[in-house]
Amino acid sequence: MSExxxxxxMRSPGDGRPLPPRPGDGLRSGGAxxxxxxxxGPGAPTHKLPAASQIPEPPPTPPGGRSRVYGRERSGxxxxxxxxxxxxEPREPRGPRRRVSGRTILKIxxxxxxxxxxxxxxMFFWIDxxxxxxxxxxxxxxxxxxxxxxxxxLLVGSDSRxxxxxxxxxxxxxxxxxxxxxxxMMLLHIPDGGDRPTLVSLPRDSAVTIPGRGRDKxxxxxxxxxxxxxVRTVETVTGxxxxxxxxxxxxxxxxxxxAIGGVEINVRAxxxxxxxxxxxxxxxxxxxxxxxxxYVRTRKGxxxxxxxxxxxxxxxxxxxxxxxxSPGVLLNPFTSIPLAMSxxxxxxxxxSTGAFDMLSLGLAMGDSPVTTVVxxxxxxxxxxxxxxxxxxxxxxxxxFNALKEDKPVPKxxxxxx
Numbered sequence: 124m125s126e127x128x129x130x131x132x133m134r135s136p137g138d139g140r141p142l143p144p145r146p147g148d149g150l151r152s153g154g155a156x157x158x159x160x161x162x163x164g165p166g167a168p169t170h171k172l173p174a175a176s177q178i179p180e181p182p183p184t185p186p187g188g189r190s191r192v193y194g195r196e197r198s199g200x201x202x203x204x205x206x207x208x209x210x211x212e213p214r215e216p217r218g219p220r221r222r223v224s225g226r227t228i229l230k231i232x233x234x235x236x237x238x239x240x241x242x243x244x245x246m247f248f249w250i251d252x253x254x255x256x257x258x259x260x261x262x263x264x265x266x267x268x269x270x271x272x273x274x275x276x277l278l279v280g281s282d283s284r285x286x287x288x289x290x291x292x293x294x295x296x297x298x299x300x301x302x303x304x305x306x307x308m309m310l311l312h313i314p315d316g317g318d319r320p321t322l323v324s325l326p327r328d329s330a331v332t333i334p335g336r337g338r339d340k341x342x343x344x345x346x347x348x349x350x351x352x353x354v355r356t357v358e359t360v361t362g363x364x365x366x367x368x369x370x371x372x373x374x375x376x377x378x379x380x381x382a383i384g385g386v387e388i389n390v391r392a393x394x395x396x397x398x399x400x401x402x403x404x405x406x407x408x409x410x411x412x413x414x415x416x417x418y419v420r421t422r423k424g425x426x427x428x429x430x431x432x433x434x435x436x437x438x439x440x441x442x443x444x445x446x447x448x449s450p451g452v453l454l455n456p457f458t459s460i461p462l463a464m465s466x467x468x469x470x471x472x473x474x475s476t477g478a479f480d481m482l483s484l485g486l487a488m489g490d491s492p493v494t495t496v497v498x499x500x501x502x503x504x505x506x507x508x509x510x511x512x513x514x515x516x517x518x519x520x521x522x523f524n525a526l527k528e529d530k531p532v533p534k535x536x537x538x539x540x
Contacts, residue, residue, distance in 0.1 A: 246463065247478050247479075248478075249463075250463055250467055250478045250481070251477050251478035251479075253463075253464075253467035253468070254467055254470070254472055254476070254477065254478065254481070255467075255470075255471045255472070256471075256472055256473060256474035256475075256476070257350055257368070257471055257472065257473055257474060258474050259351055259474075260350045260351050260354055260368045260473040260474070261354060261365065261366075261367075261368060261473050261475065262351065264355060266359075267355075267358060267364070268358050268362050268363060268364045268527075269364060270364050270366070271363070271364055271526075271527045271528070271529065272314075272315050272528075272529035273312055273313055273314045273315050273526070273529040274312070274313040274366050274367065274483070275310065275311070275312050275313075275363055275364060275365050275366050275367070275526065276310070276311040276312075276313070276365075276366065276367045276368070276369065276484060277308070277309075277310060277353075277354060277357055277365045277367070277368050277369075278308070278309045278310075278311055278369055278370075278440075279305050279307070279308050279309075279345070279350070279353065279368070279369070279370035279371075280305070280306045280307040280308075280370070280371055280372075280376065280419070280436070281305055281306060281345070281370050281371070281372050305327055305341070305342040305345040305346075305353065305370075306327065306342075306419075306420065307324075307327065307419065307432075307433070307436045308324070308325040308327060308341065308342075308353075308357070309322055309323065309324050309325065309436070309437065309440070310322075310323045310325060310357065310361065310363065310365075310526070311323075311484070311487065311488075311492070312363075312526040312529075313483065313484075313487045314529050315529055316529070318530075318531055319490060319491065319492055319493050319531075320487040320488070320490055320492035320493070321492060321493045321494075321495070321525075321526060321531070321532055322437055322440075322441075322488075322492045322493070322494045322495070323494075323495055323496065323497060323522060323526075323532075324433035324434075324436060324437055324494075324495070324496040324497065325341060325357065325497055326341070326433055326496065326497065326499065326512050327340065327341055327342035328340050328341070328342070328511050328512045329341040329497065329499070329511060329512050329514060330503040330505055330511035330512060330513050330514070331344075331356060331360045332356075332359065332360065333347070333352070333356050334352070334355055334356060334359055337506060338503075338505050338506055338511075339505055339506075339507060339511075340505065340509075340511045341356065341357075343507075344356040350368060350370065350473075354368060361519075361523045361526075362523055362524075362527060363523055363526050363527055364527075367472070367473060367475075367476045367480055367484070368472060368473040368476070369470055369471070369472045369473075369476065369481075369484070370470065370471050370472075371469050371470045371471075372469070375465070375466075375468065375469020375470060376412070376415070376416050376469065377412030377413060377415075377416055378412065378465040378468070378469055379412075379443065379447075379462070379465050379466055379469055380410070380411065380412040380415045380416075380443065381411060381412040381465075382458065382461045382462040382464075382465040382466075383443070383446050383447050383452050383458060383462055384446075384452075384458065385409040385410055385411050385412075385415075386409065386410055386415055386439070386442045386443050386446050387407060387408070387409050387410075387442060387446070388407070388408065388409075388410050388415070388418065388438065388439060388442055389406070389407045389438075390403050390404065390405055390406060390407070390408060390418075391405065392405055393405045394418070394421055396417065396421040396422075398421075399416075399417040399418075399420045399421040400413065400417050401414065401417030401418060401420075401421055403418065415439060415443075418435060418439060419432070419435055419436045419439050420432075421435075433496045434494075434496070437494045437496075440488065441488060441491070441492070441494070444485055444488035444489050445488075445489055447462060447485070448485055448486075448488075448489040493531070493532060493537065495522065495532060495536070495537045497514055497519050497522065498514065498515040498518035498519055498522075498536055499512045499513055499514045499515055499519075500513065500515050501513045518536045521533055521536045522536055
């Protein structure tokens, strides 16, 4: 075997390098086979390519210019259009991006504001139509105090069980007491000027003179003659003309708190009161409706339970209004609408009070009012039996005279709470 034959035998057929020529190979094209094809004899191919004259002609194009695309007959007679979006085709230049004009932006903003205004006006009238008015609450009577500057509200929380089922009464520990009494009373003065409002708690066990009934506890006026006699009693003992009246019962109280997702309260001392269905730890926490009701009703804690109770009531009322007036509640329809429904179902007002008055009340309570309680010292035995809280007449008159004159309450009579 020659050197070339040995090299050919050792070469790998796929290494990509050309084989060395052999004697007698002659010239061959780049696409010629590496070995000479046999021209005859055994192993020679037995078939031959047909001549050009023997190749059949393609079938004629049917009428209408129909042709085949990718093996399928296509419809239409027009030529096949090239596909769009090919990379080798030049793209048409895009024009400049159209910018939103300032006039269009102003129109959009104006449309949104109009929609909000329409919704607000609609909700205002809807709330006004749902308010339940009590007739005759603020009727005039002989000797009634004259109207004075500013606006005075009498806010009442009643112990009415109306609307509560037997299960709810057991859960809220409200008992089965019949009738209806006042559980808390507050006098709110909204000044005409820019001064802060003043919120004065009136202890329900205060010894007062009820017109036509003599000396008794303040909450007895409501039990005897309802809202009308209560208003007249408060005006008589304070000398302050009441402009608006609002009350809320136990059921409405719970619904309002739950509608705003609870209220944050700083519990200054741990409370455990089974009678009020309440057990709270000390510190800031969010109370639900039933917990908040127990918090303002309990008489536990403090050397003067009734005094501490009025402080908790003012604290709670301020926290509820602050939460209800927050943007997170008012601007969220999932909280503002249930709140409006709960509030209008829960409260009762005098027949002259409307939605606009309720709005002014909410704004006043959200303005961090000065809070205090009627100063008192000692007790008084009332003719009907039992003991009532006796007011410090001099300090009490200092508060009420300031309200009548639309002036701030003197600091020396504020309880600071």
